[in-house]
Amino acid sequence: MSKVESLRKDFPFFNTSDVVYLDSGATSQKPQCVIDAIAHFYATQNANVHRGIHQLSQNATSDYESARKCVAQYINAAENEIVWTKGTTESINLVSYGLTPHLSLNDSILISEVEHHANIVPWQQLAKRTGAKLAFIKVDSNGILDAKCIKEAIKQHKPKLLALSHASNVLGSINPIQDAIAYAKQHNCLTLIDGAQAFLHLAPNMKQLDCDFYVFSAHKALGPTGVGVLYGKYQRLQELDVFQSGGEMIEYVTLTHSTFRDAPGKFETGTPNIAGIIAFTAALNYIKAISNKELREYETRLFKYLIKQLQAIDGITLYGDLEHNIGTMSFNYKNEHCFDIASLLDTYNIAVRSGHHCAQPLMSALSVPGTVRVSLSFYNNTQDIDQFIFALKHAIEMVSE
Amino acid sequence: MNKNYQKIKQDFEKLGSWQLKYRELMLLGKNLPSLSDALKTNDAKVAGCESNVWLYTGFAEDETTVLCTADSDTRIVKGLLYIILTMVNGLTPDEIAKLDIADEFESLGLAKQLSESRGNGIRAIASAITQFAKAH
Numbered sequence: 001m002s003k004v005e006s007l008r009k010d011f012p013f014f015n016t017s018d019v020v021y022l023d024s025g026a027t028s029q030k031p032q033c034v035i036d037a038i039a040h041f042y043a044t045q046n047a048n049v050h051r052g053i054h055q056l057s058q059n060a061t062s063d064y065e066s067a068r069k070c071v072a073q074y075i076n077a078a079e080n081e082i083v084w085t086k087g088t089t090e091s092i093n094l095v096s097y098g099l100t101p102h103l104s105l106n107d108s109i110l111i112s113e114v115e116h117h118a119n120i121v122p123w124q125q126l127a128k129r130t131g132a133k134l135a136f137i138k139v140d141s142n143g144i145l146d147a148k149c150i151k152e153a154i155k156q157h158k159p160k161l162l163a164l165s166h167a168s169n170v171l172g173s174i175n176p177i178q179d180a181i182a183y184a185k186q187h188n189c190l191t192l193i194d195g196a197q198a199f200l201h202l203a204p205n206m207k208q209l210d211c212d213f214y215v216f217s218a219h220k221a222l223g224p225t226g227v228g229v230l231y232g233k234y235q236r237l238q239e240l241d242v243f244q245s246g247g248e249m250i251e252y253v254t255l256t257h258s259t260f261r262d263a264p265g266k267f268e269t270g271t272p273n274i275a276g277i278i279a280f281t282a283a284l285n286y287i288k289a290i291s292n293k294e295l296r297e298y299e300t301r302l303f304k305y306l307i308k309q310l311q312a313i314d315g316i317t318l319y320g321d322l323e324h325n326i327g328t329m330s331f332n333y334k335n336e337h338c339f340d341i342a343s344l345l346d347t348y349n350i351a352v353r354s355g356h357h358c359a360q361p362l363m364s365a366l367s368v369p370g371t372v373r374v375s376l377s378f379y380n381n382t383q384d385i386d387q388f389i390f391a392l393k394h395a396i397e398m399v400s401e
Numbered sequence: 402m403n404k405n406y407q408k409i410k411q412d413f414e415k416l417g418s419w420q421l422k423y424r425e426l427m428l429l430g431k432n433l434p435s436l437s438d439a440l441k442t443n444d445a446k447v448a449g450c451e452s453n454v455w456l457y458t459g460f461a462e463d464e465t466t467v468l469c470t471a472d473s474d475t476r477i478v479k480g481l482l483y484i485i486l487t488m489v490n491g492l493t494p495d496e497i498a499k500l501d502i503a504d505e506f507e508s509l510g511l512a513k514q515l516s517e518s519r520g521n522g523i524r525a526i527a528s529a530i531t532q533f534a535k536a537h
Contacts (some may be wrong), residue, residue: 343477354451401424
């Protein structure tokens, strides 16, 4: 058993459930240390942050700020470049809202067909508010986003902002963001990378990527739900308008006027998800202890095994980039509806996702109503895949009757 | 209740596992006539479904009993639609209004299919038919 494979035992879910969990793209399972950290906070440390002179509140604040430092170190950024949000969606909304005064009628925003609705709809809203145009990068018939197409679209549309996912939530394909960011920079185009799917698998390095904004959710990376991160280059964050306003984000308030704190404070109003944020430190420390190289090797081996098993079944169509992939696979069987296949798999305790995966434009590009999605993580093993393939073969028999 | 529906009920009562239930549903679904593409309009679509479901409510030629037609692009939902339509078609609006479709699904062992989280639209279909009956 490889070192990575032995980590499964750290996840209590697998000791208590018979479900073959192949839906990590939706949310990851949590290791014991994260579950413990949440319980520990509420049992022994519970206090609000930034508000009390008492020791308990100061301890909570100190842990809360340590969590920020922990994320910053992990992605090679500065502490003041990390904004806590409730998830990827809120992070993107924060940026899209904050950019409102910076866009106008003749500007354009460039996104791709592969994006999750969370990286489409907020930009549509920004376009509506500002009169800016929304432009799109096409995918090929397999749903793959090509670096050349991205460059051409930047050249053609001269966008103010390029918003791209690091990896597709439907196909797992890793998009050529390094090239895209470099090219966008040459054309004075801001870049936002949606790292919701990629963060856990690819350990992104902000200095290396050099994007303006990078967003992700804790819950897809072993952490609790309700915690997200917005990374932004400090100057870029400072330039954004405030998103939500209220307590904590202010410097000084009179009845008619307020001044705001500097970033990241000006974006963090109201009581945050303190326990969740502190528990995310536990998740990050857990991830840090695993060599990303070993994790990727293991996940890639597992993914190759999955592809081989699926390709051996007559009538299966696989989508996306099978080479550059975080371990997520979308497929269909002949013309069968993904809803039927996923419902039948469910009767075998196989948890996969089916449908349009909040990526309807991509479904249109692939000309399918939906797909069945298998998303792997390092705590999965070949037995999981064998059980899935066994169930899938039975499901196929049933729909073929 | 008509004979066809009674027969379905008897058959389903014997089915233990969801694998058997789905198998039976998919077989029943084959009996549901397909709507022509021209009738698969957005107006007829039932909102909130993971699959496409189209429903038409109306009356039979006798102008007193209800005749609904419906279709879906998934086998399982077609089976569920077949059951609902077999249950309600031929009844008067009064009879349908008195019918508790959720109760019927419970006794068929298909209650799970009516739950809000299923996203198969059966709940919305049931409520659309009940509303139609109550309005007439």
